[in-house]
């Protein structure tokens with residue numbers, strides 16, 4: 001079984017990570033869709049960093065949910081597997097999905113990288129769990145980190161609105177799509193507003209392959225799906241994966 005899974009904010013929302021849409025996503029009455037831009041960072045890097053530090057902390061305190069676990073389980077049972085996630089948190093990884101089976105197409109929130117050169121480092125919780133690390137982070141709370149190599153500001157390693165997708169990650173997706181059609185494509189918890197999500201899902205699905213959408217709401221992808229599951233991912237995916245593992249789709 002060759003599988004492609006695409007996930008979006010809906011999957012993390014069930015772990016308590018607010019989405020950018022709707023009132024819940026607002027931070028200090030600010031619209032995240034306007035904070036997550038190169039323009040906002042240029043204008044007020046301190047404010048943008050404050051917001052990202054809070055989001056990092058929230059993610060550290062969150063736990064993977066049943067959807068993350070079901071996807072990691074499916075990956076173990078598939079012959080070939082790739083997850084493309086729009087989520088910048090580490091919940092898929094913490095549910096046990098190996099890095100090489102996952103593309104974070106919108107970046108990684110725990111990555112701090114230079115806005116000018118290729119210098120960067122990660123601040124993932126499980127990579128350093130020392131107490132002083134915590135203190136250091138608190139100490140630097142009001143500081144915008146700077147790159148030592150170039151006199152430039154460091155920024156979170158995420159893709160902001162209006163920015164291009166990371167080239168390497170796009171190449172990994174293209175490599176997987178070029179390696180053959182998929183028997184099964186699952187698109188979960190994404191409103192599929194980005195054209196490339198729909199494009200990848202449709203290109204991946206074999207002519208007779210399954211394209212399953214898991215989302216409580218209708219999306220632009222719904223009309224192309226072979227199966228619609230109108231439920232939250234944490235409820236639908238464990239059941240769906242159990243069925244698929246017991247009885248894989250036939251081409």
Ligand SMILES: [Zn+2]
Nearest residue numbers: 114117147150
């Ligand atoms: Zn630099």
